[in-house]
Structures are given as structure tokens and as C-alpha cells.
Amino acid sequence: MQPKSPPNPGRRKFLIGATSAVGAVGIAGAAVPFISAFNPSAAAEAAGAPAVADISRLSPGEMIIVEWRGTPIYVVKHSEESIDKIDMNLERLADPDSEIEAQPIYAKNKYRSRKVGISVLSAVCTHLGCAPKYYPQLGVVDFDQEWQGGFFCPCHGSKFDLAGRVYAGVPAPDNLTVPPHYFKSDNILVIGEDGDLV
């Protein structure tokens, strides 16, 4: 036997709709903890928090290493001379204009830095993840006759200039990554956050 249609179909429809809507809200609410639990936990967030470095005592040509999210970050203060010579060997670089997105937008310039003269670079070779070494001196070095200063990876011989731009013809495919960073004040560098994007 077919059930008879309800005496008031409009009311029945409204009640079904209202019940479904309330149920849907309940499901959405119940989904919140399940989705949120996928986010980094407080411990993971603390471990991945931005690293703060005081660069006031960094003299030109010097470098400090800051750890952020388990990887070493190089912070280099360049000398006036090397800033002037940044365009010296463009023809030897694979990606001199930083076309490959290995840097935040504010570091997509020839210095690959937010502030001219301060480089913030991830010390992970884009080849196999070794740490390239810092060679600020100019001229003849073991691995290069016309070295313009930069980074040399001892593992497989990849070379990067002072702005972290990779040389052509070395195993590493990309420029060194520039992590997000901003300057809280002149000498306080925060690595891991973009700060105000102006």
C-alpha cells in the first residue's frame, strides 16, 4: 500500500529542509576539530616559529648562520665592493634574473635580497642538499680562476655568486632559496615571516 501524501506537504517539506540544514551545520561543526587537527600542532608551530637574528655586530664581508625549521640559513653582510660588482659575471650564471621562483617577490632583484647588502639564503644546495661554503674573497681560488665571491658546494662543485645565484654548468639546477624574512628594525632580522609586503 502506498502511503498517503502528508496532510500538509508544505509544512512537511519545510520541516525536512530545516532538519537537514541544522544537521548540515552540526556536521560542519563536527568537522572543525578533524580538519584543524591536521594543522601543525603547537609543538610543531613552536619548532617552526620564525628565527630572530641581531645583525648589528655583523661587519661587511661577514656571515652568520641562523637555524630556522631545522635548516641552516646564511645571513651575509656584503662589502661595498662586492655590491658594486654584483653584475660582474652575469654571463656565467644560469638564472641571473631569478626567473625560477626560489625567492619571495621582494627578493626578486639582482641582489636577491630585501635590503641591499644583506643576503638571507637557505644553506641547502639545490643539487643534493649539502651546505655550500662561503668564499667572499675575489680572484684566484682553488676551484675558480676568476672568482667573484660567493658560495661553493664541496660535495659536487656547484657554485653560487654572492646573491646565491647558481652558475651555469654546475650540478645544482636552481639558485639558492631565499626564505621569507623581514627587518623588524635596522638590525633585527626575522626569518620565516614576510612582514609587511610593501
Add this chain to the structure above:
Amino acid sequence: MVTKLMNWFDDRLPLTATIERHLTKYPAPINMNIWYLAGVLLVVVLVIQLASGIWLLMNYEPTAEGAFASIQYIMRDVQYGYIIRYMHTTGASAFFALIFLHMFRGMMYGSYQKPRELLWVLGWITYLLLCMLGFTGYVLPWGQMSFWAAQVIMSLFGSIPYIGEDLLTWIRGDYLISGITLNRLFAFHVVLLPLALIAVVFVHILALHEVGSNNPDGVDVKKFKDEDGVPLDTKPFFPYDITHDLYAIGVFLIFFVAIMFFYPDGGGYVIEYVNYEAADNLKTPEHIVPSWYYTPYYAMLRAITFPVLGLSAKFLGFVVMAAGIAIFVALPWLDRSPVKSIKYKGIYSKFFLTLFVISFFVLGYLGSVASTPLGTLLAQFFTVTYFSYFLLMPIYTKYETCKPVPDRIQLS
């Protein structure tokens, strides 16, 4: 006594009826051939994977610190632990080998066509689940390839425009691949995905028994029935098919245990050598190569080397790779042919199916070797031919001349 017991059950549960419907009296077409064995073998492998998986779980430790060591513990200290693990790794490869054969059978004989579209879709879901099971399981030993495969595959989500980076952090649960990531993949691999797989396989078999098996001729056996309503061109599963199946299971197990006992690495394909080294987030392996069953899609991922319309090559590669896996689901609606089986289809269908098989194998090879400029070019070419099988299907199946299909199965 037995009858009495069965009657007791039958009054409370449709036991005899279910057994007859799904097993003993299931009408199987008389011309089923060797291709029809993959399905039953897949069920066998599912059982092997569940059993060996549960036993592995008893000694595995799902933490970044302990995972690799616990695998070594299983391999060296647990009695017969190495056999259990090799059973599971060999089973994973067997799963994919068989599901590829099973899918190819469906493509050859048009088993996805009406009324088996839903059956095909359900099968495709099991394939997706297997892909996810394979990936999540591969990460669990926390070796070098586990770690870097997770790194490469998960970073693909980071290439999605706008939401990529946040989505990636959400998926990883951390800012890098870490023990947190391992734990969630573990939860998926041992609970969520197997539960889903069993459920979908169950529904897949229910759907199969509703619409009935296709056959190499693609003939509808339900057209001609005897007075009891049993299709004429079929035989009951018991005892006719079960005997074939048991024989096939025996032969299959010979090969299975041969690999498991004597060749568990499979030449680096079943277990990759790089994974004998513990995960190290500061040292990338020379070549990151996925398991063999993903290599065709890995080749597609790497084949896209150029950005289009501002979308990065990495993201497009991800899309193409996902599309390569997803496109199977559309087959029932792409095929416009009036006939099912390749036997009666026209020359174009035969050509494109052959081209598809060649593309699949060439891509599989290219995905397993380091990329070279020539390899990339070949991968691009064969990615196009792979998709042409699917995307041109509505055209070539419509305009080709097919052979007439007989009304009933012809046994030569």
C-alpha cells in the same frame, strides 16, 4: 545434522541463498579466458596483504625515531619477520600487476560499457585506493626513498596556485616532512584506506553479481535463458569455475613465493635499494625513483617542462599526472561503440588500444630512469599518445566499422 544447522541459520540469516547467489550458483559465461583470473587473484592478494599487514603492525613503530629501526628489527630479530615483510612488499607489487591486467581486460572486452559503468567506477576507486595505499605504505619504513618520495609527492600539492603552501602545511602537519607526517600516513595506511578498500571491493563484487560477468565476446548472456531463468551460455561457479580458479591460484602462488623467497628486491623494483638507508632530510638521493607501478605517471609529471598561461610546469605536471590516473573513470562515457569486445571492434580501436599499451610501457620505463633531454621528449610524445586513446575514443569508436556480434557465445 548439517542440514539442521543450516536450517537454523537460514531461518535467521539468508545464508544458503547468499552462498548460492554469490558463489556456488553464480552463472559465469562459458567462454571466460585467462584474463578473467586477475579478479580472483586480486582477492587472494588482498587477503595476503591484510594478514601480513596485521602481523607487521605488531612490531612496527610509527615514529620518525623508531620506524627504520623497527623494520630492521622485523627483518632480523622477529621470527620469520623477514618473510612477513617480503610477503607484504611482494604483495604490493602483485596488487598493481594484477589490477593493471584486470583493468586492461576490462578495456579489451569493453567491460565498462552499459550496464557495467558503475562496476567500472567502483573498480577505478579501488585503483585509487591502491595508489594511496602504495604511497602511504612506502613512506612507513622511513628510509631515504620513503622520505624523499613523500617530499616529492607532497610538494606537488604546494604547486597548486594560491592555496598550495597552506595546503601543503596542512597535509604535512608540519613545515617539513616529519614524524607528524609519518604518523598520519601510518593512520591512513593501516586503518582508513584498508577499511575503505574492503568496503569498495565488497560493493564492487555485489555490483558484479548484479549485472553479471562480461565475456571475451561481449555478448549479453542474459538474452537467452533456460526454463529456470539461468542464462544458457553460462555455467555455475561451483564446481566449474572454482576448479579453474584454484588451479590459477596455485600457479600464481608459485610465482609469488618464488619472488618472496628468492628475489624479494625484484632487482630494486619491488624494494628500492636506496631505502636500505635511514631517512635523512639533509641528503637527497641521486635519483628519486618511485615504485615501478607509479613510473608511467611519474614520467608524465616530468614530461611537463614548460609553464602555460602563468601556471607553473610543476603544477601542470601534477595535473597531467592526476588526469592520467583519473581519466579511466570516463571510459564508459567515452566509448560510443555499438560493440563491447575488441574482437568485434574496428581497426581504429585496435590501433589505439595497442598505442595505449605501448605508451604505458614506454612511460613506465622512462619514469624509472634519470631524465635526459631525449627521454623528456619521448615522455611528452607518449603522454600525448596515452591520452589520445581516451580523448579520441568518442570519435574513432563512432566512425569505425565493427564486425557483427553473434547472438550467442561461439565456442570454436
